[in-house]
Amino acid sequence: MMVLVEGREFCWREGLTVADLLEELGDPYPYAVVRINDTVISGPDFATAAVPRGSEVFLIPLIAGG
Amino acid sequence: MTDLKVKEIARLAYARPAIKRGYANQTLYVNLSDSKISIKPVSEKMKETFVGGKGFDLWLLWNAVNKDTKWNSPENALCIACGPLGGTTIYPGSGKSIVTSISPTTGSVMDSNVGGFFGPYLKFSGFDAFEVQGKTGAPTVIFIDGINQQVQILEVTGLPQGAHEVTEVLTNHFGQGKPRNISVVSTGPGAKHSLIGLLNFSWYDPKRSRPRLKQAGRGGLGTVFADKGLKAIVARWESVTLALNDPADEEALKKVAKLHSQEILEQDPKQNQMSMVGTAHLVTIMNDYDLLPTHNFRYGQHPQAPEVGMEVYRPLFDKGFDGCWMGCSLACSHGVKDFAPTTGPHAGRKVFVDGPEYETIAGCGSNHGIFDPLHIIEMNFYCDNYGVDSISVGTSIAFAMECFEMGLINKTHTGGMDLSFGNKASALEILHQMARGEGFGKVVGQGVRKMKEIFSKEYGADRAVMEDIGMEAKGLEFSEYMPKESLAQQGGYGLALKGPQHDEAWLIFLDMVHNFLPTFEQKAEALHWFPLWRTWFGLCGLCKLPWNDVVPADNKQTKEPAKVIQHVDWYTQYFNAVTGKSLTPVDLIFMSEKVYNFQRLLCLKLGFGRREHDAIPYRAMGPVTVEEYESRADRYDKQLKEVHAVDIGGMGTAEKVKTLRKLREQKYEQLKDAVYERRGWSKDGIPTLDTVRRLGIDLPEVLDVLKAHGVA
Numbered sequence: 001m002m003v004l005v006e007g008r009e010f011c012w013r014e015g016l017t018v019a020d021l022l023e024e025l026g027d028p029y030p031y032a033v034v035r036i037n038d039t040v041i042s043g044p045d046f047a048t049a050a051v052p053r054g055s056e057v058f059l060i061p062l063i064a065g066g
Numbered sequence: 067m068t069d070l071k072v073k074e075i076a077r078l079a080y081a082r083p084a085i086k087r088g089y090a091n092q093t094l095y096v097n098l099s100d101s102k103i104s105i106k107p108v109s110e111k112m113k114e115t116f117v118g119g120k121g122f123d124l125w126l127l128w129n130a131v132n133k134d135t136k137w138n139s140p141e142n143a144l145c146i147a148c149g150p151l152g153g154t155t156i157y158p159g160s161g162k163s164i165v166t167s168i169s170p171t172t173g174s175v176m177d178s179n180v181g182g183f184f185g186p187y188l189k190f191s192g193f194d195a196f197e198v199q200g201k202t203g204a205p206t207v208i209f210i211d212g213i214n215q216q217v218q219i220l221e222v223t224g225l226p227q228g229a230h231e232v233t234e235v236l237t238n239h240f241g242q243g244k245p246r247n248i249s250v251v252s253t254g255p256g257a258k259h260s261l262i263g264l265l266n267f268s269w270y271d272p273k274r275s276r277p278r279l280k281q282a283g284r285g286g287l288g289t290v291f292a293d294k295g296l297k298a299i300v301a302r303w304e305s306v307t308l309a310l311n312d313p314a315d316e317e318a319l320k321k322v323a324k325l326h327s328q329e330i331l332e333q334d335p336k337q338n339q340m341s342m343v344g345t346a347h348l349v350t351i352m353n354d355y356d357l358l359p360t361h362n363f364r365y366g367q368h369p370q371a372p373e374v375g376m377e378v379y380r381p382l383f384d385k386g387f388d389g390c391w392m393g394c395s396l397a398c399s400h401g402v403k404d405f406a407p408t409t410g411p412h413a414g415r416k417v418f419v420d421g422p423e424y425e426t427i428a429g430c431g432s433n434h435g436i437f438d439p440l441h442i443i444e445m446n447f448y449c450d451n452y453g454v455d456s457i458s459v460g461t462s463i464a465f466a467m468e469c470f471e472m473g474l475i476n477k478t479h480t481g482g483m484d485l486s487f488g489n490k491a492s493a494l495e496i497l498h499q500m501a502r503g504e505g506f507g508k509v510v511g512q513g514v515r516k517m518k519e520i521f522s523k524e525y526g527a528d529r530a531v532m533e534d535i536g537m538e539a540k541g542l543e544f545s546e547y548m549p550k551e552s553l554a555q556q557g558g559y560g561l562a563l564k565g566p567q568h569d570e571a572w573l574i575f576l577d578m579v580h581n582f583l584p585t586f587e588q589k590a591e592a593l594h595w596f597p598l599w600r601t602w603f604g605l606c607g608l609c610k611l612p613w614n615d616v617v618p619a620d621n622k623q624t625k626e627p628a629k630v631i632q633h634v635d636w637y638t639q640y641f642n643a644v645t646g647k648s649l650t651p652v653d654l655i656f657m658s659e660k661v662y663n664f665q666r667l668l669c670l671k672l673g674f675g676r677r678e679h680d681a682i683p684y685r686a687m688g689p690v691t692v693e694e695y696e697s698r699a700d701r702y703d704k705q706l707k708e709v710h711a712v713d714i715g716g717m718g719t720a721e722k723v724k725t726l727r728k729l730r731e732q733k734y735e736q737l738k739d740a741v742y743e744r745r746g747w748s749k750d751g752i753p754t755l756d757t758v759r760r761l762g763i764d765l766p767e768v769l770d771v772l773k774a775h776g777v778a
Contacts, residue, residue, distance in 0.1 A: 029622040032579050033351055038377060040347060042354030043579065058336045061622050063351060064614040065547065065572030
């Protein structure tokens with residue numbers, strides 16, 4: 001049971017949240033937004049947003065405004 | 067079929083110069099008062115000092131106006147320029163035009179950048195910039211025909227009113243079976259009847275067989291255009307090749323262009339998906355971070371925001387290539403096909419709508435308390451068709467709605483309309499009235515600053531309250547980001563030369579979300595570097611989106627990710643490859659610094675550009691009302707206690723509002739001091755003599771302006 005994170009496989013588990021995933025990736029970059037498939041998740045929701053099994057996760061590196 | 071009657075008023079035949087290293091080395095001048103057409107040379111000194119694009123515009127504008135010139139004075143010039151890199155077909159985002167003039171809403175210098183084919187076609191026709199002065203009572207079209215090497219002033223009767231129809235008719239008329247050879251600059255009826263008119267620039271979309279529109283929206287440039295008697299400016303050019311711009315090193319250009327284009331193709335689908343949804347991706351992100359203006363910037367969040375978010379608009383956008391200039395791999399100009407407006411002159415017809423982008427969604431949606439995606443599309447369509455700026459329309463209607471809800475105005479003033487937040491029918495009716503120059507819509511079309519005056523003088527409304535909640539600065543309506551919790555973004559808006567538009571500095575995430583700018587010095591440094599870097603795009607004829615809306619995969623590992631230094635390096639290579647120069651990134655910033663300071667000095671020449679003009683309303687800094695404070699009481703209480711060491715025990719909310727206000731206003735003034743110092747300006751916000759000399763813009767006429775304002 002996996003999810004794809006930036007094209008790489010990551011072990012999925014029941015209840016995995018975006019915050020869990022970022023912590024377990026060990027990436028120190030302060031991501032403000034991630035996208036799960038076509039759904040955007042922002043920082044304030046990282047702790048509660050579940051990562052669905054089989055989903056593709058994109059770590060958005062920069063929010064630059066208009 | 068429209069029956070056009072075309073009468074030639076004046077004609078200038080010219081020999082088109084070959085482009086050399088990105089420059090045509092001449093500009094085109096038209097005076098509508100005496101039907102004069104002439105060509106002015108571009109000197110090496112002009113290129114060295116002002117680079118091109120906005121720099122050329124500002125130099126032409128400086129020479130056209132005097133200290134007493136108003137927006138509707140005949141001598142006010144409307145200038146349009148591309149830039150030395152503009153018209154490159156292989157580098158993403160290389161087709162921008164920059165428009166400048168004196169603004170009807172600010173009385174000072176306005177600049178607005180826009181996509182479409184006009185700027186490159188103008189240059190390839192032989193002109194780095196176009197300048198029009200004077201006025202005419204006849205409906206006038208200026209036709210710049212680069213193929214036949216002639217410029218004509220034409221009196222054209224029988225043109226339709228709406229921008230889409232005018233553009234289509236003129237594209238067919240002048241295109242002679244080749245519509246892609248035409249770009250039309252036009253406005254619409256709303257520009258004539260309001261102060262917030264915009265200019266539509268066209269690009270031809272061969273897949274959809276129609277001209278598409280991009281907007282130079284800010285500051286009423288369309289109103290200046292209409293006041294001059296212009297119906298359109300048309301440029302005609304034929305096929306565009308890479309060699310046409312005469313790059314000094316074509317191989318180097320191809321190499322760096324390929325790197326940037328390839329990166330966009332690879333990274334954009336993983337990042338912001340601009341090529342699929344444009345800037346609509348921002349809606350829910352801004353909402354999540356309490357930054358999406360709702361109810362006239364009272365709040366930054368609303369539970370219905372996802373109803374107008376990216377996921378809703380994605381399926382509504384018509385699929386296909388949406389690049390507003392040839393070869394752009396970001397191609398973010400999305401639109402909605404076969405949309406049927408429910409109101410107005412196009413009700414029930416199927417139309418193509420260019421947009422909506424984030425600003426229109428927030429301005430004409432959430433900021434009105436409206437979360438209906440189809441209503442926003444209809445507002446978008448009519449703003450373009452009528453030739454009015456959807457940001458100023460959005461912020462102005464939001465202000466009127468809040469005044470209505472606060473009881474500052476009522477139905478006797480609005481012609482019976484209920485202007486409560488969320489009233490879609492009233493928002494659309496105001497827009498239609500604005501275009502017709504009738505009723506309360508005409509009042510709203512004067513913009514927020516004028517509305518404050520009208521409401522207080524004619525309706526007896528409380529001026530002080532309106533000064534707090536009217537979201538304008540320098541006379542320009544705020545664009546659609548909530549700056550309350552980011553001091554740096556308050557500076558990004560308040561210290562922007564033309565007024566509160568985010569194209570100078572967008573620092574909200576750096577400052578508020580990531581807290582990367584904790585000190586005044588760091589904020590000041592950001593408010594120095596970012597405006598200068600963003601200015602550079604406008605000098606060269608470029609779009610800023612490929613710089614930082616998609617970034618290299620390893621950008622996060624760089625020292626300052628927000629600057630996207632890899633791209634800065636690529637743009638430096640791009641500039642050198644076209645112009646043959648050997649500049650560094652630091653040199654590019656220096657180029658911008660000259661023009662940026664020159665623009666501030668042009669503001670000063672016109673009686674603006676001092677500290678007092680950098681003021682912003684308190685709604686942009688913090689909670690104006692008890693209700694606003696209490697909606698985020700935890701946040702504000704914590705700041706008072708922990709950041710400012712205020713003992714809030716026993717304080718009522720009104721007292722807390724007052725206390726917080728005093729502290730935040732002090733901080734904004736401290737920020738001004740820090741930024742002015744970093745920019746080399748006096749405490750009054752005027753570039754010092756040392757700064758002017760260091761930048762090499764110590765021209766006699768500049769020194770005269772400084773002397774007239776006590777700087778000697």
